[in-house]
Amino acid sequence: MRIGVDYYPEQWDRSMWQADSDLMAKTGVKLVRLGEFSWSRLEPRDGQFDFQWLDEAISTFSRHAIGIVLCIPTNCPPLWMYETYPDIIQAGPDGERIQTGIRGHRCINAPMFLYYAKRITEEMARRYANNPAIAAWQIDNEIEAYPCTCEACRGQFRDWLIDKHDTLENINAAFGNSVWSGEYSDISQIKPPTAYPKNWQNPALCLEFGRFASDSAAKFVNDMSQIIKRENPRAKVTANICFSANQPDFYRLFECLDFASFDNYPPIIIPEEGRKTSSNAFELDMIRGFKQKNFWIMEQLSGATGSWTYMSPTPRPGQIKGYAMQAMAHGADTVMFFRWRTANKGAEMFWHGLIDHSNVPSRRFTEFADLCRTAQKLSVIETTELVSEVAVLYSPDSHLAFGIQPQTEGFDYISQLKSFHAAFARCGVNVDVIHPTADLTKYKAVIAPAMYIYEKDAAENIYRYVIKGGTVVMTARSGVKDQFNNCILEPLPTVYREIIGAEVKEYDPIGSHEQTIKDFAGNKFKCRQWCDILELTTARAYAEYADSFYSGSPAVSMNRYCSGVAYYIGTVCDQEFYESFAGNIMKQTGIPRLKDLPRGVEVTTRTNGLDDYVFFFNNSDKEADIVLPKAMYSIIDGGDREKFTLKPYDMEIVRK
Structure with missing residues (x-):
């Protein structure tokens, strides 16, 4: 089981890279994710590429045998591209271009954006696809089914509808356009949903536009993946995702990718109501279901979150390690923490990483280091999977x-x-x-x-x-x-x-x-x-x-x-x-059940077909006593256990 971190060398002075890589190696970090927002550094001017700094960063980590997850940085085009080609900016439901200044504002259907996205992907693939240090590739960042209404999206939406329905008459029939005198007499009249609330608008139009946007996201990911695969068919390619209001059909999006990956931010505060546990278990099982096989975590909770909203409370003792182990219990083979260092500049400076602005390893870092040591004991479960009834x-x-x-x-x-x-x-x-x-x-x-x-x-x-x-x-x-x-x-x-x-x-x-x-x-x-x-x-x-x-x-x-x-x-x-x-x-x-589990304790089983490994995770802020039906061997501590006490957010793994 591999533990990794997200690192942004372009945001830190080169003098810090070596010290950070030395500490990572000492701590037990096996992977580092690089490059996801670095397009302006990789291509500071149109057609002028600078990979020297990335070469140096990859070399710095790989000399410690730390593998690289290399990201295609298409989420954030350089400002020169927005200025030269303003038509690559997404248009909102009102048809107006949205304001740039933060990330993710490119239209993934805009022809000039696609030209440059494919070019930077080709340049990176040619340079790094066969580099033995590269463990995997990530495409873009948290891609969505963007509801863009720009000219390119309008035209492609019309083409998508005609391809699906054949004729304008069939579209009118499918949409029920006789209601409110909404029948199309010319294809040019077909437009995406407007800024009105969706429940005021034609439900068929809204659903079809959502499907079109989802297909656009899947096509973009597939196109970028194929560029990498042309250079190295054995390259492992994924896209990190989160759940959002503009959520694409992730089953389709991951069809062409090698494995699913997820940005995992479990709830820090346990709700008081009825002492019921709040858990990310459903989301983790959902991620596993997109490919029906084990997955990766590309971003894991490292500290208090705070960027788009007020800062959250800091993770409680046990949550840094416990929530990573929970992800493993549900099928994660790799867990990468966002981020190694807390940013000291930009909008995400209060979305905390493992090392705070103090530049002194803290309680959370100590817990992370303990996780790395524990992960080294879990090689026995690396070939296991979850089998469900x-x-x-x-x-x-x-x-x-x-x-x-x-x-x-x-x-x-x-x-x-x-x-x-x-x-x-x-x-x-x-x-x-x-x-x-x-x-x-x-x-x-x-x-x-x-x-x-x-x-x-x-x-x-x-x-x-x-x-x-x-x-x-x-x-x-x-x-x-x-x-x-x-x-x-x-x-x-x-x-x-x-x-x-x-x-x-x-x-x-x-x-x-x-x-x-x-x-x-x-x-x-x-x-x-x-x-x-x-x-x-x-x-x-x-x-x-x-x-x-x-x-x-x-x-x-x-x-x-x-x-x-x-x-x-x-x-x-x-x-x-x-x-x-x-x-x-x-x-x-006839499904077997465990009775009398303490409230908040989650139990999953991973198997290799010969041995079953049972994960007991205490997802609560109260200690929990577990009594096993028979003595079982502890994978974490060694020795047989008949009963044990789990501290809050603690995990035990036993061989059945």
Whole structure:
């Protein structure tokens, strides 16, 4: 397991590079990430390249056998490029060019930007692609599905629509443009969504533009990757990502890349409400699902964050090491910390790194050094992976569509996925977060919340899975829209009615109002946001509403379909319901569960097919006592353990 750091040699005097590399080597750093924002130093003038300083930086670290993650710096074009070609600047929803001055303002579809982006990538690939010091390449930085409305994007959006729909008449039909007299009579009339709120605008147009922007991001990443691969087909290429409002379809974006990577900033403060743990476990499992294999962390929490907002609290003792180990527990093979040094200039000077402005290694650095020592003991798990019996399906199209037309107060798509994920994880179960069209045959239970947008391949995949004996769980707001974000004229859940064995005869968007459901065992749970009032055909009631005018009506159903079982949850409940429900699903499907885990303790298992390694992570600010069913060997400390106490944010790994 490798620990690395992000370093910006262009921001520091050369006299500091050697001392920093010496300390990195002494501490146990194995990788350093360079170059992601350095385009103005690499090409200070049009066509005038300066790689000498980068050569020197790479040499400085590689002489310590520290590998290099080399970044293509296309996120931040030099100012001379913006001045010479102002049409490479993104245009906002109002059609006006956005202000430059910070990062990420280039349009990835602008012809002149693409010319220069490809050129700098070619220059770097020719120079470094076969350099043995280069461990991997990173393309751009935290790329998004940019909602740019410049002339280039408008033209390419029109071409994209014609390629997909063939004719203007088909576009009008798909968009429902007879509404509000919005029919196009000429292709020039097609424009991206405007600055009006999205829920005021044509939902089909908004969804298709989001898909176009996502495809643009994937194409840009693929184009840059291919340039590197031409120079060295064995080069390992990725793109670091974060979750944002303009989130692309990451399944498509990573198709052409060798592995997924993520910028990981877990929450520092544990919420007091109910002593429930706030965790990044879902996000980590989601990243693993984009390629369905292990991943890297390109930026890991190093200190108090502060740039776009007020400074956050500083990480608590144990979090620097613990959150890195949590990432490993969920499939990260490499964790790189942002950043080695806290910047002393620029907007990010209070987004803290491992070494503060004092220039004196602190408590956090000491903890980081301890992590590096621990990582050296973990070579035994380098060839392991997570194997899961539960999958949660994430639909990029449905996620995008919910953002266009919010359903009711408090209704959030991702929160529903997280509720199910947390419920199964609470029982020590590995959970995959995967695309709805992925292979489902290896899972004993598949959770498919709010499949809002109809995707033919996804629906057929779910049906096949249940027909062959699988157990699926679906929820309210499934089958609502067709592929173009228009409502389907059938009783809900439309295409899923047969498998569910029930129809929605009416729904009640209750928002923040609280109601109660009662399950078959008499247990009562609170629900909010949405209530589907079900009429059963072949299904049986699992839970019923206990109040409102539909008291006694089914709220949750269970239907046997061919060789499998389909559940439907017509409302959004408190976490206690999902934990109870997950326990019943595990009992019915034979998924092993750990009982009586202390609140906040997360358990995952990595395996190489012969040996299983169980990770116990205490993601809480209270000590936790763990009693094992039998003595197991500790990978971290050595020796057999039957029980142990985890300090806050502490990790133990045992061989099963």
